[in-house]
Amino acid sequence: MKSFKKIIALMLACCVMFSMTACSGNGGNADGNNGKHVKIGVGLYQDSGAAVDAVKAYLKNLESTLNVEFAYTVLSTNDEALNITKVQELIAAGCEGIIITMDAGMDAILAECRDAGVYLAGYLCDFDTSYRNNYSGVFENEYFLGTVGDGPCGDHTTRGVDFFNSVIEYNERNPENPIRHVAGTVFPAFAFPYSKVNFDQFVAEVEKYNAENPDKAITVDPFNEETDVLMFKPVDSTYFSKHPDIDAIVAFNAGSFVYPSMVSAGVADTMKLFAAGYNDGDNAVFGSKGAYQQEMVCAVESITYPLVLLLNKINGASYSDQPETAERRDCSTMIINSDEDLAKFEHSIYLTFQPEDAFLTPEEVLNLTAYANPDATYAGLCEILDHMTIEDLK
Amino acid sequence: MKLLKKIFLTLLFPILMFLAMWIITANNPACYVNGKYIFLGFDLIRFVILNACQSICVALAIWMQLKNGRFDFSNGAAMILTAIIAGNIGLRTGSPWITMLVAVLVGIVLCAFTAAVYMLGRLPVVIATIGVTLLYESLTYLIFGGGGISTFYQNNTLSFFGHMPGVLIPTALAMAIFLFYYNYTVTGRKGKILANNQAAGVNIGIWEEANVSQTAMFTGAIVGLAATIYVSQNAVAPQASLSTAGIMFSYIVPVYMGMLLGMASNDVIGIMVAAIGMGIFNYGLNCMNLGGGGWQQIIMGLFVMGFYTFSAQLDNIKKVFRRLFKKEAAA
Numbered sequence: 001m002k003s004f005k006k007i008i009a010l011m012l013a014c015c016v017m018f019s020m021t022a023c024s025g026n027g028g029n030a031d032g033n034n035g036k037h038v039k040i041g042v043g044l045y046q047d048s049g050a051a052v053d054a055v056k057a058y059l060k061n062l063e064s065t066l067n068v069e070f071a072y073t074v075l076s077t078n079d080e081a082l083n084i085t086k087v088q089e090l091i092a093a094g095c096e097g098i099i100i101t102m103d104a105g106m107d108a109i110l111a112e113c114r115d116a117g118v119y120l121a122g123y124l125c126d127f128d129t130s131y132r133n134n135y136s137g138v139f140e141n142e143y144f145l146g147t148v149g150d151g152p153c154g155d156h157t158t159r160g161v162d163f164f165n166s167v168i169e170y171n172e173r174n175p176e177n178p179i180r181h182v183a184g185t186v187f188p189a190f191a192f193p194y195s196k197v198n199f200d201q202f203v204a205e206v207e208k209y210n211a212e213n214p215d216k217a218i219t220v221d222p223f224n225e226e227t228d229v230l231m232f233k234p235v236d237s238t239y240f241s242k243h244p245d246i247d248a249i250v251a252f253n254a255g256s257f258v259y260p261s262m263v264s265a266g267v268a269d270t271m272k273l274f275a276a277g278y279n280d281g282d283n284a285v286f287g288s289k290g291a292y293q294q295e296m297v298c299a300v301e302s303i304t305y306p307l308v309l310l311l312n313k314i315n316g317a318s319y320s321d322q323p324e325t326a327e328r329r330d331c332s333t334m335i336i337n338s339d340e341d342l343a344k345f346e347h348s349i350y351l352t353f354q355p356e357d358a359f360l361t362p363e364e365v366l367n368l369t370a371y372a373n374p375d376a377t378y379a380g381l382c383e384i385l386d387h388m389t390i391e392d393l394k
Numbered sequence: 395m396k397l398l399k400k401i402f403l404t405l406l407f408p409i410l411m412f413l414a415m416w417i418i419t420a421n422n423p424a425c426y427v428n429g430k431y432i433f434l435g436f437d438l439i440r441f442v443i444l445n446a447c448q449s450i451c452v453a454l455a456i457w458m459q460l461k462n463g464r465f466d467f468s469n470g471a472a473m474i475l476t477a478i479i480a481g482n483i484g485l486r487t488g489s490p491w492i493t494m495l496v497a498v499l500v501g502i503v504l505c506a507f508t509a510a511v512y513m514l515g516r517l518p519v520v521i522a523t524i525g526v527t528l529l530y531e532s533l534t535y536l537i538f539g540g541g542g543i544s545t546f547y548q549n550n551t552l553s554f555f556g557h558m559p560g561v562l563i564p565t566a567l568a569m570a571i572f573l574f575y576y577n578y579t580v581t582g583r584k585g586k587i588l589a590n591n592q593a594a595g596v597n598i599g600i601w602e603e604a605n606v607s608q609t610a611m612f613t614g615a616i617v618g619l620a621a622t623i624y625v626s627q628n629a630v631a632p633q634a635s636l637s638t639a640g641i642m643f644s645y646i647v648p649v650y651m652g653m654l655l656g657m658a659s660n661d662v663i664g665i666m667v668a669a670i671g672m673g674i675f676n677y678g679l680n681c682m683n684l685g686g687g688g689w690q691q692i693i694m695g696l697f698v699m700g701f702y703t704f705s706a707q708l709d710n711i712k713k714v715f716r717r718l719f720k721k722e723a724a725a
Binding site for chain 1: 424427428430432435437440441444535539540541542544545547548549550553556557627628629631632634677680681683685
């Protein structure tokens with residue numbers, strides 16, 4: 001009996017030693033150049049769809065090289081309490097850094113991060129509300145490291161010009177059936193303050209164009225506050241009656257808020273749609289195949305910016321040219337406005353979900369970090385964000 | 395004469411609704427675009443028919459269970475899951491008819507599973523159906539890569555059942571299935587007793603399990619037809635946190651209205667005219683720019699509450715009128 005107890009005790013001791021040894025494997029790596037093992041939380045804006053699958057595929061491919069693992073959650077546009085809860089869950093799950101896509105509940109979220117010693121960075125979000133109303137509370141907070149926007153941030157916006165250029169390019173490609181009459185849709189200003197600014201920018205470009213080309217003038221229906229502002233619901237059934245005889249809609253929101261109504265109204269075969277954002281399956285009705293004539297997205301690889309900032313901080317490294325306060329950086333946009341662009345886009349990680357189709361390899365990302373590459377600079381990290389356009393696709 | 399009276403009473407609600415919205419919109423400047431009145435037009439007919447058909451199918455599925463004394467929360471989740479499965483299969487086969495067939499079969503299987511959980515688990519119907527709803531919702535994230543189905547409605551051939559005149563086919567089938575079950579099957583007729591008093595029905599010898607399983611089969615077929623229209627009109631995303639119950643509840647208004655409006659004919663026609671009437675109402679609100687946001691909900695809520703109050707107090711209102719007429723006759 002005594003020897004049986006001894007054997008049991010020995011086995012228990014072996015088990016404890018084995019588990020401690022197994023756990024200690026998470027503490028760091030031998031060569032030291034790819035940092036300690038880190039868990040990063042990623043709060044996305046939805047839990048399914050091409051963009052989500054693509055970003056997960058991209059990050060998954062980075063895991064071994066960067067010695068990092070990712071945990072995912074979904075945040076809300078307007079539910080601050082939910083966002084705080086989700087961040088708390090990520091912290092409880094052992095995340096040392098968190099990337100979020102929403103600017104709601106930031107004071108409480110950053111307080112949680114401070115208490116837990118966890119760092120925060122933004123992705124696909126310009127944090128405009130915080131930038132304008134709570135700059136010191138967020139951007140000067142030591143736990144907020146910076147963000148990359150979903151395209152040009154704030155006053156840098158060029159979307160109205162981009163939309164206008166796409167319409168003109170369409171007209172040049174289709175001189176026999178040009179777009180001469182358009183109407184617009186935007187998201188409400190309380191959630192997307194630059195949506196209407198973009199529409200106004202588009203109108204200003206059209207007015208300039210009309211002054212120079214009176215024979216090719218484009219009419220933009222006057223903005224209708226009631227019908228053209230989409231409260232996160234598809235355009236209603238009377239939109240087309242209220243904008244009669246239009247050739248196209250310029251939607252400063254995802255096409256999914258407009259296209260289903262076009263199909264229901266039976267105008268999808270005749271009317272064109274220029275939209276921001278990309279939804280699964282849009283490529284089937286794009287360009288010469290359907291109504292969509294423009295879509296724009298930011299490359300999922302732009303998440304590299306907040307990721308590298310977090311990894312630097314967690315590994316105690318910093319760039320020689322690191323700014324004192326957190327920044328929000330513009331990201332170049334992939335504007336898809338022709339069949340040729342779509343063909344390129346279809347070979348990007350956004351649609352293939354294959355890491356080899358990404359703009360950056362894991363080694364290139366590691367090389368951007370300050371701890372793996374002493375020569376790496378903040379300017380170099382920012383520069384990659386300027387080279388994620390449709391023209392930059394391999 | 396009696397038939398004419400029945401037809402008149404049945405059509406009274408949509409006619410009154412049309413006239414009311416006509417008068418209101420005609421006096422609203424928002425309903426004139428470049429001097430043209432937009433309420434009366436082909437868009438009104440198309441909007442009302444497309445929306446009414448979807449409403450009728452979902453409402454019939456809800457009503458079929460409700461009529462048997464059970465409120466099935468899982469109908470919405472079954473419809474969404476069916477739409478995703480049938481839509482993806484339809485996309486691969488390229489046939490709307492196969493889509494509808496698969497949808498009906500999947501709908502039957504899912505509703506039969508719900509019934510099995512209810513019967514074998516011996517759970518209260520609310521608990522059983524909410525549990526199944528959560529299960530079905532989680533499956534929407536697991537099947538077909540969690541991508542839902544977004545391209546089906548974009549294809550004109552595939553989405554035949556989402557537009558005129560194809561949309562009338564699943565709707566007519568759903569109505570026929572409902573009428574057949576309640577008028578030509580024994581369990582359907584017995585269901586009326588269970589609806590009035592479930593315990594009393596069981597005590598007098600009605601075998602509830604047969605009723606549950608058979609009702610589930612017929613409900614499943616109707617859910618499949620509703621899913622066919624749904625996937626032909628919408629992109630269907632994976633759902634969570636009982637959001638499918640919200641989708642189901644958005645079609646529930648015609649169910650309760652149909653109970654009253656169907657008194658002059660039958661509940662299927664009642665649901666149909668209620669759906670048409672509410673379609674006209676919603677289109678009128680859209681014309682007045684009240685179709686989105688809080689105003690639509692407030693107006694709709696007040697209207698529905700007023701309607702239900704009126705229908706609940708109908709007997710009392712009749713009594714008041716009878717007394718008045720008696721007094722007048724006596725005088």
